[in-house]
Amino acid sequence: MAVTSSPMRQTEEPKGVTAAKGFLAGVAAADVRGDGASRHDLALIVSERPATAAGVFTTNLVKAAPVVISQLHVKRGLARAIVANSGNANACTGARGLGDALRMAQATADAVDCPPGEVLVASTGVIGRVMPVERILLGIGRAAADLGRDGDQAARAIMTTDTYPKQAAVAVALGGVEHMVGGIAKGSGMIHPEMATMLAFVTTDARLEAGTAQTLLRESVRRSFNRISVDGDMSTNDCCFLLANGAADGPEIRSGTADFQQFREALDTVLWSLAEQIVGDGEGATRTFSVRVSGAADQVQAVRAARTVTSSPLVKTAIHGGDPNWGRILAAVGRSGVELALDRCRLAIEGEELFAQGQVVEGAVERVAPRLLQPRVAIDINLGVGEAEAIALGCDLSSDYVRINADYST
Amino acid sequence: MAVTSSPMRQTEEPKGVTAAKGFLAGVAAADVRGDGASRHDLALIVSERPATAAGVFTTNLVKAAPVVISQLHVKRGLARAIVANSGNANACTGARGLGDALRMAQATADAVDCPPGEVLVASTGVIGRVMPVERILLGIGRAAADLGRDGDQAARAIMTTDTYPKQAAVAVALGGVEHMVGGIAKGSGMIHPEMATMLAFVTTDARLEAGTAQTLLRESVRRSFNRISVDGDMSTNDCCFLLANGAADGPEIRSGTADFQQFREALDTVLWSLAEQIVGDGEGATRTFSVRVSGAADQVQAVRAARTVTSSPLVKTAIHGGDPNWGRILAAVGRSGVELALDRCRLAIEGEELFAQGQVVEGAVERVAPRLLQPRVAIDINLGVGEAEAIALGCDLSSDYVRINADYST
Structure with missing residues (x-):
């Protein structure tokens, strides 16, 4: 199984969403933002033949119009195309927004000659703005005319505050036949998925029944x-x-x-790579960190503790400052609501144990400090109560995060 | 009932923790931080006669040594003194930390002539550092020699990253007799209390039985x-x-x-004033905002929705940028896990309705934008499902928050 992902590893092979056989991508500059800029902001991903479709969606009760439409369409278990735009989320736009998402599906269906129910729609950008749907429909026509085996532009067209495109692809032999699993994703802010996340489109030339595809995708996203x-x-x-x-x-x-096991591993590899790329491109991020929690009472608690640490503003600013402020990490674990035994709890950063037997390890803070300036920092926490473990990824919190988000919509 | 609080309103009357009869305060420069600076970092608050005592504590499973000790002592329902230091949290310090907190209680008991079990201990500052207990014990002696009716210095001595001292006092007539309720607090970062918060010390010359005092305090903190x-x-x-x-x-x-009702109102007023002062002094804060959620299914959901909005980094950065990005507010409500009916949901900022009947109100964003530059911004959200309501307070997220926390311990 060879992993090829951008920008982590360059290959000559096709990457991302067109790595798998029978998939085409096209893009267009539809001026979704209305600023007259010529950047690509619309992507089409088309399968040459009908494909089994699966989808995992936000659990936010405030759902954008394209989410509502795609949830309906994906229930058929069959799709020919994905149409996605950046620059406008088509969220909190009422009945008009639903109509606009349906028009995007219809225009795509017309362009690739399939029923509109076989088109999945996705949007990302500012919430609460009416879509410039006429410009988008024109863009869909141009993107359809642009369809080809190059998927790189599609990965770029769905970017908002992202600073680089996110792609990954994996080859896997199944039943003696080489298969490809590839995908693209966008995401940089508003990232704390609970059942699904951001935009991520994965394609494969494997043959899957719809229920199997849905189960595989849901589990891999988790x-x-x-x-x-x-x-x-x-x-x-x-x-x-x-x-x-x-x-x-x-x-x-x-x-x-x-x-199935092999395919699942391939899918996991692609999604994990895309997830890592998203965290690495977190808004304003200068550094990422992993939090591995072990010794938890169960998996749910391990995940909760790990994610609480990756979400803590005080941990994130300490990581930004290269500051071995391990007390903040323990404080975050302590408020996460998981079971822990403080006297058996152990905390290590970059393999250096800082806290054990209820207190700081002498000299460890000084030893670990220089290693906190690395682009990736590994944190290990043992809760001292059980056997379950989980890993979560986060990024630092910088002044640039504030700058980026203090004036994003205006 | 006259509210006198600092820095919101200056009065000639005694403020804060010595506003009530029979309470004295004293401070000392104990050099807790070990940098040789002469700032006051130790405070004693003493009642001239034994006082009924109540306490509410963090629900964080990682509890500092003074929290453990004070939880034990407060169970007696009786106390003579509070000893508090800034500069070191005495948290994650193991058995040695517990011993240090007990030594602080003993030294205070010796100085004011009471059993050590009648001393409540509190610490705030960096987590995980051993306490410079010898310097602190010397400081306790000096603070005891400094005891008097001026409480202002005590409010300053417990500050860490706070930029101003927080005090409030209220006079209330009970049974024809004037009583005072006064308090001080510190807190600027690591603020998201779930059962108690930060440090806050409230004194009153009212007569209360211990169970009543505990109930009143717990409810008012909530x-x-x-x-x-x-x-x-x-x-x-x-x-x-x-x-x-x-x-x-x-x-x-x-x-x-x-x-009882009158006293409860007085206590609520003092605690609410201290809470407002803490948010106003939030690390790096330039602006505060209130979130009133109405139309909720029940009170718990109203509080959860309001607090999710006040905690959202994207809402906080939008408030910092003076950006009427109401979509982020709805997105935060949507992920809070509360029941809502998006088509009946209403959202207003500074009284200007921005979202109603499932979509944006035309022209409202432009109308409200200038009002977002005020020092306080009021957000109102109706979830459209019930009758319950709640209010929460938050502050903006600025680059200064990052700067303050990226190198706090080092």
């Missing part, structure tokens, strides 16, 4: 996107789609088989 | 400190003490009487 946090805010527009078109002409991947 | 958030992080050292010494020679305040 282990990847649902373990990252940039700022603790959950989006109204989170969605992750998986399209599986069977174009590799391999066997159907059935639950419980060795191929 | 309506004041537990409604504020600076950064979503809960302290390991939160505690709020109430000492009631009966020195006004009024009747005992019994539950269910008119005097």
Whole structure:
């Protein structure tokens, strides 16, 4: 299984959403933001044949119009295309917003010759603005004319405050046939997924039944996107789609088989890579950190403790300052609501144990301090009560986060 | 009932913790931080006669040593003195920390001639450092020699990153006798109380039985400190003490009487004022905002929705930027887990309705924008499902918050 992801590793192979056979992508500059700029802000992803479709969506009760429409469409278990725009979230836009999302589906359906119910729609950008739908419909036509095997531009077209495109692809042999799983994602702020996250589109040429695809995607999202946090805010527009078109002409991947395990690993690898890339591009982030919690009473508690630490503003600012302020980490664990035994609790940063047997380890703070200036910092916490463990990813909180978000809509 | 609080209103009357009869305060420069600076960092608050004592403490499972000791001592329902230091939290310091907190209680007991079990201990500052207990013990002796009717210095001595001291006092007639309720507080970061908060010491010359005092304090804390958030992080050292010494020679305040109601209002007023002062002094804060949630299914949900909005980094940065980005407010409500009916939901800022009937109100964003530059911003949200309501207070998130916290311990 070879991992190829951008910008972490460059390859000559096709990347991202067109890595798998039978998928095409096209983009257009639709001027969604209305500032006349010529940047690509609309992407189409099309399967040459009908594909099994699965989707995982935000659990925010305030759901954007495209989320509502795509949730309906994905229930068919079948899709031909994804249409996505940046620059406007089409959220909190009432009945008009739903109509606009449906018009995007219809225009895409017309362009690729499929029923509108086989189009998944996604939007990202400012909440509460009416969509410039006429410009978007024109853009869909241009993106359809641009369809090809290059997926890089699609990864760029869905960016908002992202500073780099996020792509990953993995090759995996199933039933003796090489298959590809690839994906793109966007996300930089409003990142604290609870069931799904941001925008992420994954394609594969494997053959999957709809129920299997849905289960695989939901589980993989739980282990990847649902373990990252940039700022603790959950989006109204989170969605992750998986399209599986069977174009590799391999066997159907059935639950419980060795191929299923292999495929699941490939899917996990792609989603984890995209999740890491999102955290690394967290708004204003200069550094990322992982929090591995072990010794927890159960998995739910391990995840909760790890995510509480990755979300703590005081931990995030300490990481930003390269400050081994481990007391803040323990304070965050302490308020997370999980069971812990303080006298058996252990805390290490970059492998250096700082806290054990109820107190600080002499000299450890000084030893670990220089290692906090690295681009990635690993934190390990043992709660001292059980066997469960989990890992979560976060990024530091910098003045740039404030700058970026203090005037995003205006 | 006259409210006198600093810095909001200056009066000639005694303020804060010595406003009530029979209470004395003293301070000392104990060099807790070990930097040789001469700032006051130790405060004693002493009742001339034994006082009924009540306390509310952090629910963080990682509790500082003074919290553990004071929780034990407050169970007696009787106290003579509070000893508090800034500069070191005495948290995560193991058995040695507990011993240090007990030595602080013993030294105070010796100085004011009472059993050590009648001393409440509180500490605030960096977590995980061993206390410079010899210097603190010397400081306690000097603070005892400094005891007098001026409480202002005590309010200053407990400050850490606070930029101003927080005091409030209220006069209330009970059974025809004038009583005073006064208090001081510190807190600026790690503020997201769940059962108690920061340090707050309240004194009164009213006569209260211990159970009544405990109930009154717990309820008043729930309506004041537990409604504020600076950064979503809960302290390991939160505690709020109430000492009631009966020195006004009024009747005992019994539950269910008119005097009880009056006293409760006075206590609420003092705690709410201190809570407002803490938010106004939130680390790096340039502006505060209130979030009133109405139309909620029940009170718990109203509080949860309001506090989720006051804790959202994206709302806080928008408030910092003076940006009427109401979509972020709705997104925060949507992820808070409370029941809401988006089509009946209403959102107003400074009385200007921005969102109603499922969509933005035309022109409202432009109308409200200039009012977001005020020092206080009022947000009103109706969830459209019930009758319950609650208010919470928050402050903006600025680059200064990051600067203050990126290098606090080092």
